[in-house]
Amino acid sequence: MLSLIDRRMGIFLAGLFVLTVAVPVGNLALDGQPVPSYIVALLGKYLCYALLAVALDLVWGYCGILSLGHGAFFALGGYAMGMHLMREIGPRGVYANPLLPDFMVFLNWDSLPWYWLGFDMFGFALLMALAVPGLLAFVFGWFAFRSRVTGVYLSIITQAMTYALMLAFFRNEMGFGGYNGLTDFKDVLGFSLQADTTRAGLFVLSALALAAGLLVAKAITSSKLGKVLIAIRDAESRTRFIGYRVEEYKLFVFVVSAMMAGLAGALYVPQVGIINPGEFSPANSIGIVIWVALGGRGTLVGAAMGAIIVGFAQTLFTSWFPELWLFALGGLFVFVTIFLPQGVLGLIESRLGRKPPPAPAPEEASA
């Protein structure tokens, strides 16, 4: 376990640990609340994004699969948790129906659809938050990788997947709250979602999940399997010719990554208090890619940093100069792809005179 923690990972985890201790203490224990509650929720949100970025880095940075649909896995995890939180509301909804969420009463449904059954149990919901994205990734990947859909074609069909899901979840008939999604949550496992202690608890959980996600990803990538993944990224055909079953490796890492994204979504929803089909929009999924690219593709820690940096920048820009945010984000995309192929982490490390991380080679000419 300790062997997984190289210097880069060590510094990041130490920083994360300090944050995990300092933020709840500053929010709950110190007088005058030096860390206001909204900051706790905001930071918790960034940590979920960071976990999502690590999940994408695992497939893109180490296996060359540029998924433009990771937002879908994230949103599915979020919906699984949202469904549990809806059931937790119970008779406290506007229509005070003990069984049906408000939007179903509004649609004149008289019973819970079968796929909502079981979501009253927290454990089941958490399981589904991992299993549903994992299953989707398995089915999707099983078809796509076996047919050797690669490069931009794969990117485009992942985008089509999340777009199709977005359209589907917008439909009221789907039974997921349609356009408005799921919201008005009251509490989780008996703890009120409005309480500072619950928020701090969720924050700590997000930090732990991020650390665990980083370590799992690191364990995968530094194992022998990880070496094969990198070989696939750099020369897929050659790896296949040597005798590795490329599609099985890809499928494995794709499913793990999707489950990680689902977990991030499940942690994200109770902290922001809403999940709606907008989370499936292709633009969101492309946004994740830029986090990874900014932080440094194929570095895991960099991906997490990228998510946090972009999240902060978005919060600052949208409150100070809302007009300029899209210019800044768009400029960031262009700047990073042209001038920072190694990302921020690569820049820092090369300035500090360290050996730059092994660069992801350009993809095989695929189109």
Place this chain on the structure above:
Amino acid sequence: MRLLPRLILSIALLLWAPFVLAQSLEELVAALPEGSYDDRAAVIAQIAATGDDRALKVLEVLLAGDLEQLDSNSRIVEIYGQGRDDFARDILTGEDYGEVPSRGSSKVRVNNSLRRDIRTAIGTMTLRHPDPARRLAAAQSAFRSPDPEQAELLAEAAAAEADPEVARALAEALAVVTLAGDGAAEAKIAAISVMRDRGDTEARTVLSSALDNGDPQVAAAAEEAVRHIEQMQRLWGMAQNVWFGLSLGSVLLLAAIGLAITFGVMGVINMAHGELVMLGAYTTFAVQEAIRSSFPALFDWSLLIAAPLAFLVAGGIGVAIERGVVRFLYGRPLETLLATWGISLMLQQLVRSIFGPNNREVGNPSFMSGAFELGQMTVTWNRLWILVFALAVFAVLLFVLKKTPIGLQMRAVTQNRAMAANMGIRTGWVDAMTFGLGAGIAGLAGVALSQIDNVSPNLGQSYIVDSFMVVVFGGAGNIWGTLAGAFSLGIANKFLEPWTGAVLAKILVLVFIILFIQKRPRGLFAVRGRAVDA
């Protein structure tokens, strides 16, 4: 038949009234309340004989029972209600007399036989009206509310009618009347065949009421006609779906064809493609604004003026994108995707900052508004022109790629860059031109889409996924594939819609494409050869 003597009387009155009595409409109307019902019948016939438009109004109001005589000044007025009170206005001059006290007026009385006369007179007047549109309206109203007593009237009018459209409407009205009455079986069968030729839903309703006719021959004819109509309606429904599909396909083709060049020919993923379409639409908006404020007479030409400008604006920005960003990223398609996505965000915000976040109004020139009927389907002009435009753009593009020196150079650079450079082709310049061509065509698409879609900063976003699907489905590198892809996806979408609804149809098409790519990863018409092989 009681009707015949009355009709003869009316016609006789019609004939001699103008010569003998030659009373003015005013005098006739003033005479209405006087005398017995028989006197009134004579006056009504004379009123009808004046052929005056006001006379028609008098008769209609009289039939509705709203024609009264004011006690105060003996004027004949139309009573109309406002809330609980009655108001009066002069039936001929329209002059308003204000509120009428209760018992301040007396009704011009009519009995049932008089009502029949009035109805006949109204029918005669409208069916013989000099304006064909009025005659058509009268025939259609007779079709909708068939009155067996109007049969002879309709037959005469149909025999005298010169306008073919009105004549057909009259024949159809007569057929409905015949079917509703208790005439001979032969007449009914003839009427059924008229309805069969009409062939729409209304005709089917009329025929289905004839199905339970006592005469087996009539019933059989009606059944056959209903079957025929149902079959025709199915065919027309299919034709309508195909047309909708072609129309959607033409929109997809326009949106995707520029992408077929940048992605298909150059292998560059241009995520800003949708924004170039949007810029074309905003160019159209700007041109129309300029025309509205300075040269309103040119409005019908606005699209013709906007098209080359949109091509230049979008093409120019495309060249700038290629020179400024994309050329540093050749051979790294995924990075290109990210960088151009960044550009798309900036372009969106740029347009939002300049033109505001709301939808902008782009008008339809007169030749693009309205619709026409083709058999039983409605074709709107703007959709038809967009289809023509899309095909024209496609043809021009094909010509440029296959028959011009620049097209030859583009294909050469795509197939073998190093060799093309050795032959003296300036590959960098050709790249810029190719990208600019694709972008310019996106601008042209924007001009067309501004006619049918909301012009907003998000316009491009809604097309980007669809257009990638079209190019990937058709097979990158083959613009014929794009054509086939666009129309087959468009038609598939429209055929699914009646069963599934629009959103689910779109989802199903997306799922189908995802599955299709598994089967044929290089699309419908894959280009084979070493140049494209990975």
